[in-house]
Amino acid sequence: MSSGTLYDKVWDLHRVTDLPGGSTQLFVGLHLIHEVTSPQAFAALRDKGLTVRCPERTVATVDHIVPTISQQRPFEDPLAEEMLSTLERNCAEHGIVLNGLGSGRQGIVHVIAPELGLTQPGMTVACGDSHTSTHGAFGAIAFGIGTSQVRDVLASQSLAMNKLKVRRIQVNGQLTEGVSAKDLVLHVIRTLGVKGGVGYAYEFAGPAIEVLSMEERMTLCNMAIEGGARCGYVNPDQITFDYLNGRVHAPSGDDWDRAVTWWSSLASDADAVVDDEVVFDASAIAPTVTWGITPGQGLGIDESIPMPESLEVGERPMAEEAYKYMDLQPGTPIAGVPVDVCFIGSCTNGRLSDLRAAAAVARGRQVADGIRAFVVPGSEQVAKAAEEEGLDQVFRAAGFEWREPGCSMCLAMNPDRLEGRQISASSSNRNFKGRQGSASGRTLLMSPAMVAAAAVHGRVTDVRSLSLQPDL
Amino acid sequence: MADFPSGPIQRVEGRALVVAGEDIDTDRIIPARFLKCVSFDALGEQAFADDRKELEGAHPFDQPQFQGASILVVNGNFGCGSSREHAPQALMRWGIRAVVGVSFAEIFFGNCLALGIPCTTAAPDQVLSIQAAIQADPSRAWTLDLEVMKFSAEGESWTVSLADGPGEMLRSGRWDATSQLLANGPQVDALMEHMPYLNGFRPAI
Ligand code: SF4
Numbered sequence: 266m267s268s269g270t271l272y273d274k275v276w277d278l279h280r281v282t283d284l285p286g287g288s289t290q291l292f293v294g295l296h297l298i299h300e301v302t303s304p305q306a307f308a309a310l311r312d313k314g315l316t317v318r319c320p321e322r323t324v325a326t327v328d329h330i331v332p333t334i335s336q337q338r339p340f341e342d343p344l345a346e347e348m349l350s351t352l353e354r355n356c357a358e359h360g361i362v363l364n365g366l367g368s369g370r371q372g373i374v375h376v377i378a379p380e381l382g383l384t385q386p387g388m389t390v391a392c393g394d395s396h397t398s399t400h401g402a403f404g405a406i407a408f409g410i411g412t413s414q415v416r417d418v419l420a421s422q423s424l425a426m427n428k429l430k431v432r433r434i435q436v437n438g439q440l441t442e443g444v445s446a447k448d449l450v451l452h453v454i455r456t457l458g459v460k461g462g463v464g465y466a467y468e469f470a471g472p473a474i475e476v477l478s479m480e481e482r483m484t485l486c487n488m489a490i491e492g493g494a495r496c497g498y499v500n501p502d503q504i505t506f507d508y509l510n511g512r513v514h515a516p517s518g519d520d521w522d523r524a525v526t527w528w529s530s531l532a533s534d535a536d537a538v539v540d541d542e543v544v545f546d547a548s549a550i551a552p553t554v555t556w557g558i559t560p561g562q563g564l565g566i567d568e569s570i571p572m573p574e575s576l577e578v579g580e581r582p583m584a585e586e587a588y589k590y591m592d593l594q595p596g597t598p599i600a601g602v603p604v605d606v607c608f609i610g611s612c613t614n615g616r617l618s619d620l621r622a623a624a625a626v627a628r629g630r631q632v633a634d635g636i637r638a639f640v641v642p643g644s645e646q647v648a649k650a651a652e653e654e655g656l657d658q659v660f661r662a663a664g665f666e667w668r669e670p671g672c673s674m675c676l677a678m679n680p681d682r683l684e685g686r687q688i689s690a691s692s693s694n695r696n697f698k699g700r701q702g703s704a705s706g707r708t709l710l711m712s713p714a715m716v717a718a719a720a721v722h723g724r725v726t727d728v729r730s731l732s733l734q735p736d737l
Numbered sequence: 738m739a740d741f742p743s744g745p746i747q748r749v750e751g752r753a754l755v756v757a758g759e760d761i762d763t764d765r766i767i768p769a770r771f772l773k774c775v776s777f778d779a780l781g782e783q784a785f786a787d788d789r790k791e792l793e794g795a796h797p798f799d800q801p802q803f804q805g806a807s808i809l810v811v812n813g814n815f816g817c818g819s820s821r822e823h824a825p826q827a828l829m830r831w832g833i834r835a836v837v838g839v840s841f842a843e844i845f846f847g848n849c850l851a852l853g854i855p856c857t858t859a860a861p862d863q864v865l866s867i868q869a870a871i872q873a874d875p876s877r878a879w880t881l882d883l884e885v886m887k888f889s890a891e892g893e894s895w896t897v898s899l900a901d902g903p904g905e906m907l908r909s910g911r912w913d914a915t916s917q918l919l920a921n922g923p924q925v926d927a928l929m930e931h932m933p934y935l936n937g938f939r940p941a942i
Pocket of ligand 1: 328671
């Protein structure tokens, strides 16, 4: 059993009581809600005659269903319009702040909470979305929940949970030029498997993690769930504090100093005990791309699609399914696989540094003929900051579309979709069959810089082979 | 419609109806196209939508003699298929408060339990005789008694089973996770009073 880790400390602090049946009632410090998983939870509250316990600890935005070309109301899709107006009504009725379209604060829920300073070290953060693990980047314990748990948190600001084990993902060395946090996490998932983290919280630690920016840490923790770990976290440090300082909801004045002292005390102790530890060497990781239908089917850019006999027996059926669905033959190098659509965005890689990395590739180049490429900022704040730097112009000049913020083509709940058997290079987090809106559509996950490189060459390309002109 | 289940559930009383057949999956209970919705409200009308359409009024959920029934009697492996929470929601909103059958898919059973709907079992021949008794007289009043584990109408009684854990949860009211959490409200208050980030980051006491 783990002890002395950040996970243990935050768990103990938020433990209300033990429930009959063996689970623990855990207090939720920040509850994030959006239009897709909250309406039925609010309806359930109404059925039971209950109200929202802590509206001030509940924050809403709209992201999954918003169109990214025109956000004019009412939306063209009546169901999307109904979902948003239901959220607006529920928030108004219960006194919950809704960071709506045009508020300057709207965006993907996992992008806006950190940028508003809502997500802080030592909190428990819950949201009806599996990628809530993102917030662990701050040294929070953050996890996705289902609709009935959304109802429970609304009603009681707590939920029933079982404690996870802790696995330290120790990353030694340093990532090399052109290799990003996305590549690192795809590599971890590829190594440990998509179910490898079930029952665990992942603590990302080590020299390679300590130098990552907050945005990179968010990318990393965002995808912990794709490796089966319901939450992932990084111990808070000076980089965390510098990011938070001055943000709208971050503490200020005397509170700030006390906060930093408290946050610092939460980091895992030097002699903390973890349930498991896996060591990686960052310097050995190449830009990584998925070739199959799970985020665990990844390859270094210089590798080829695996031969069935090179795989462990248990992995073969999924690989066979993937060869067929992806229409990719074993032995084909992943570099050079042609793509149709290039998507830069999502809660994994839709932040300013992601757009900068992609723009550095796109600058002075052109999207290849026949490729549809688009960039969807993760939030209104990201869009504004990017436009102030002229990134939108860089993308437009290169032939990318520049869109309004939302989840977009990460999932098929808005108009942005693959068509037919199109294959995408995508900076999002899931490559499941049909994920991007076409039942036969195919997805190659990669970093935003790699998506930009694929866009300008029309095929999967090692970004390290392109010269970058970040300041031209 | 009667109120939704709440609190301890010792017995369910009412008229019964039969939906016969093995392996009735959740897609038949509530077809997938009804899942994109902002509330569960309309699901009652949509329960068994495709089967009902096909039978043009002859489905028990449409037949006048079964309107207002609250106990559903089914056969084996009822509720198999996708894990959708919408299936028991649809049955509950139509008016079902208890189910008797030969066997239930595990996730369906759990989803029903979370709504306070007991899924009790009896041997196949027993279930067939219960179904025959209901069909013979749809107006009979039935009682599913979770204390003595009997399903009965005047003069007739069948033994039913339910695992101890779920049975105890229903009888004591602990099936309702939300109420459990709410019951500990004072402890939540106490915790909030000392939570550093809710109190200007003064150290926890
Ligand atoms: S960007 Fe994708 S993964 Fe992230 S919240 Fe939106 S739909 Fe979910």
